Amino acid sequence: MTDWLNSLPEAARAYLEGRRLDEVECIISDLPGIARGKAVPASKFLRQDNFHLPDSIFYQTITGDWGEAAGEEGFIERDMILKPDMSTATAAPWTGDWTLQVIHDAYDRDGAVIPFSPRNVLKRVVDLYHAQGWEPVVAPEMEFYLVARNVDPAQEIQPMMGRSGRPAAARQAYSMTAVDEFGPVIDDIYDFAEAQGFEIDGITQEGGAGQLEINLRHGDPVKLADEVFYFKRLIREAALRHDCFATFMAKPIADEPGSAMHLHHSIIDMETGNNLFSGPQGGETDAFYHFIGGLQEHLPAAIAVLAPYVNSYRRYVRDHAAPINLSWGRDNRTTGIRVPISDPEARRVENRLAGMDCNPYLGIAASLACGYLGMMHELRPEKQQRGDAYDGEPDIPQVMGQALDLFDEASDLRNVLGEEFCRVYGIIKRSEYEEFLQVISPWEREHLLMNV
Template identity: 80%
Template sequence: MSNWKDALPSAAFDYIKGRKLDEVECIIADLPGVARGKAVPAAKFEKQSEFFLPNSIFFQTLTGSWGEAAGPEGWIEPDMVLKPDMSTATAAPWTGDWTLQVIHDAFGRDGVTPIPMAPRNVLKRVVDLYHQKGWTPVVAPEMEFFLVARNLDPAQAITPMMGRSGRPAAARQAYSMSAVDEYGPVIDDIYDFAEAQGFEIDGITQEGGAGQVEINLQHGDPIKLADEVFYFKRLIREAALKHDCFATFMAKPIQDEPGSAMHIHHSILDSEGNNIFTGPQGGETDAFFHFIAGLQSHLPSVIALLAPYVNSYRRYVKDHAAPINLSWARDNRTTGIRIPISDPAARRVENRLAGMDCNPYLGIAASLACGYLGLIEEERPDKQYRGDAYDGDEDIPGEFRVALDLFDEAHKMHDVLGPEFARVYSIVKRMEYSEFLQVISPWEREHLLLNV
């Protein structure tokens, strides 16, 4: 990797210019989206073209247990070959020394065959299917999260962070600039970290929950945007810790408050760079409706990826800023599928179902996979919903186990995402669900201990 620093993205190059680079973090996202890897001295990174981790990192639950998903070889934990994607090199500006992060891709022992369980590889697989049809998918994710008081005891409820005024962050203050000012120092560091990492923020707003913030990103390549969300989760957490609070991406961290979503906007370009959702005269095309229909038909089968934990289903509550069905409409935030106001060239489809707790690679891959199947099968959507979609029927799985059952039955979807990924994901997530069932909640102790 001689002269590797000369090929760094401009922001990373500028960050270390004139300084002694100390360390490089070689990272990869596991199934939950946690960064796994190794930190190595910069001098060692310069000499290596790859490193190794056992494939078992993709069999691990969020709690640290292991799903029995090793396959026919048995539990031998063979090494994967991890190769750096230098286009992802970025600063780690919160560290005490000069450090870069680099996302790696996972390959088999031959160094060529992609590991099918790796979330970034799953997204690449879906994007490649679009490319084979002459299409280029474009996405724009929106990230919602809460800034909360430090919580060191899981038995205690999560509470809003203390603002500059000395009062806890207030709820029901959507779009309030004063509310954002309450935690302005955290927001300032988020901006500073993002600038150091070369990320462009399209906007930051106060959401409806107490201490709930939304960050919008510029539209672009799905893999690049998933990388950015992966990085953003870490930088936001680090910014919060600097100011004695936590940032949480739980789908529903605070009782009676709205949940946090990762809305995904989609458009598709043809080989000439034209939006296939818009016709020559500016009208809506068949492809536009096929994509919507794909979301309506196939989203139920991937809710287990968009809402990957038991807590995720607490977000889908009527009249609490999250969808309860798969209706679609223009400029209507009560529907699961929304068509925002835009000029014809920017026509896009917004999927409002994904929670911020999902792995960004898997959430974007699943959403694109649904639209892809709709395009390929030339499906037609239901009629546009008129009015408040909370008055409609609920057709989103109400719990994680049901969502996993739907995922297991979705063989067309497995072909798009990868059958081996689907097999491993189901095993690991069922293990997590089993672990959850062993935990007795405060509600159960309060109401069942002496009353049943």
């Protein structure tokens, strides 16, 4: 066991130093991004090379129902072989004993990757970049709300009670005092992140009441998606310690800004190590413009992945800190595609359309897929937006059904993400959407019951 422990990532070794490992959580992301798997005694984990879960975990909707996505052989719940990626081994510091989490990859009995496993989808897209000699680099920004405990879905979500004893009812963007209100929760987030070996680039108060943003350092897309996957659980656990909930809903509170997962992209030439978005003299390259052109061309079809729920589309509201169209601009936060201020070496493109409710593996994969298609087909973007993009007309899907229609028809995008993944994803999301359409909302009862 000593040799095995010595092979763990540094943070995991530090966490277990002088302690006895009790349990290992063997986990994998399903389509919504929920961690599925098994918790096993450490001694058993050391003896096993893999474990099994049924492929039906990828046919499950966010409500726990099942989509008819099993294929020609029917719903027989065939076992997948799940193999650990030990580079992802990390602490679960909120548990009562000494526990590690390990992310697994999914294969079939013949050793082929399961094409609708989200981590495999992202790896597929990254491999397409590598085949061209390109190294994609991403940096996610995570927005979320800390809210009062809510166990009754009929009740509106309210901001949490701050350290001062007052609810976080005011919008105080970038206020340090507002950040201090959530100090105990943030302290636990930092402690958990340190135990797990994650580097936080910064925490800020965002524009909503009780809304925070965590920025992560740029790096490998799969590694960063793993971190966001881990962070969602970490943040929820930190909040629960302080009698509040952390929510990653795209739009949890009416009249407040939504929560995004802004994605910063750059591409490195694997041979030279140079940023492909910057030329020898520091100017913007054709690859830079082609990447933006690909986002503009293919994001409408990818919205079904970046905005995966009915609630997601409530975020795209004019003048509410979320884009309504696919315009692009330099240092312009009203656009859907933003080019931040940077040195040529750090030139990057920010996709501001992804919601924080999307699966991080799939959201990053879909965004990279759009840029890849732009670079491969040498697409040119529309003219730069130089003013307020909210003055323009919306040009992204406004409802889930419209987004799914575009996704179904997007042959180029589906080819990059994998047709089998797209087939399963579309069926599951249709099932969720149709289930939602059966629900009669309070708004309908209030305004239609006696008036129509």
